[in-house]
Amino acid sequence: MRKKQKLFFYSEDSVSFVEARGYKITYALKIIGTVLLGIICVGAVNHVGGDFLGIEAKGSSSFATENQMLKAEVRMLSDKIVALGGAMEKLIARDNSLRSAVDLPAIDVEVQKLGSGGAKEVSYKGIVSADANELIASSERMVDKLEKEIAFQRQSAEAIYQKSETNKVRFAAMPAVKPMDGEFSYHGFGYRRDPILGVTRMHEGVDIQNAVGTPVYATGNGTVEFTGSTGSAYGIAVDINHGFGYSTYYAHLLRTVVHAGEKVKRGTLIAYSGNSGRSTGPHLHYEVRLNGESKNPVEFFVADVDYNKIRTQLGILKRK
Numbered sequence: 001m002r003k004k005q006k007l008f009f010y011s012e013d014s015v016s017f018v019e020a021r022g023y024k025i026t027y028a029l030k031i032i033g034t035v036l037l038g039i040i041c042v043g044a045v046n047h048v049g050g051d052f053l054g055i056e057a058k059g060s061s062s063f064a065t066e067n068q069m070l071k072a073e074v075r076m077l078s079d080k081i082v083a084l085g086g087a088m089e090k091l092i093a094r095d096n097s098l099r100s101a102v103d104l105p106a107i108d109v110e111v112q113k114l115g116s117g118g119a120k121e122v123s124y125k126g127i128v129s130a131d132a133n134e135l136i137a138s139s140e141r142m143v144d145k146l147e148k149e150i151a152f153q154r155q156s157a158e159a160i161y162q163k164s165e166t167n168k169v170r171f172a173a174m175p176a177v178k179p180m181d182g183e184f185s186y187h188g189f190g191y192r193r194d195p196i197l198g199v200t201r202m203h204e205g206v207d208i209q210n211a212v213g214t215p216v217y218a219t220g221n222g223t224v225e226f227t228g229s230t231g232s233a234y235g236i237a238v239d240i241n242h243g244f245g246y247s248t249y250y251a252h253l254l255r256t257v258v259h260a261g262e263k264v265k266r267g268t269l270i271a272y273s274g275n276s277g278r279s280t281g282p283h284l285h286y287e288v289r290l291n292g293e294s295k296n297p298v299e300f301f302v303a304d305v306d307y308n309k310i311r312t313q314l315g316i317l318k319r320k
Helices: 023-048 055-101 109-116 130-173 307-314
Strands: 008-011 016-019 190-193 200-203 206-209 215-217 222-229 236-243 246-256 269-273 283-290 293-295
Touching (some): 055 130
Antiparallel strands (some): 222 236, 246 283, 283 293
16 A cells, blocks of 8 residues: 655754645645736736737627627617507507597596606616617616506596496486387477466476376386375376486376386386376376486487387386
8 A cells, every 4th residue: 555645844943853734735726826827917918919819809799799689689679669659659549539438538648648757767877888778778768658658548447447337327227218108299398388277387397198008117227216196286106216316207197016115127117107186188297307407308218219129128027
């Protein structure tokens, strides 16, 4: 077996030979230090000599190529952002059309700008070149603007949706059809000569002429407020609250088929026409009120109403 060699040196302090420990590590460190120093010297000489070894040129070329590729990618992304911005402008214009359709006020362009303005300023000066910095900063501003515009449009879209849903309920409740088949006069509403008293009085509804027992239908969704004898000149009547400020009144009936508190839909059979109360002949006295103010019911009538079709569409069974 080969014996491990050891190194000794003479120590004047101990006046004897002492084993040298760690000399291999020290020796290795000296070698490494010498190599690194050599590399640094070669690099310095190469730089001072105009990169005659071609080391720096190779690195610079590689970085330049990578920089150009990154710039191209950023420009491509910037073009896409600009295209998205154009699409967003069209959506904003479309938004006001939709708002108008559901009876919401249009949003002024200046208000839209305020809602999407204040884009953050970014800078990468000292990290990338000046043109690259401007390109990235411009893209950042456009992205920030788009994010705010999208958030603004999301709020507007939600308002449009909620208004649309409310309108569905409101339109279903609005008195929009003639309550009974028969003849009527547009000028029946307003001040006229009372046929019985012979004096000029306000007639707050319209009279629809037809035979006793003609079906009378609810003209919009709502809740029956009153049904039965009024104990007045109107005889037997039905009063319906439709919500949204609308109410309708049906008088001079033969009999009713609904009760107070009952929910009805447009086209629900609520009564049969008659000649009760102070009446000159069989007819239906019909009123429409909006926020307590009497309106000409004829202005709410939709022409050529097919009651059977309405009832079929609503799935309402005829009540007797």
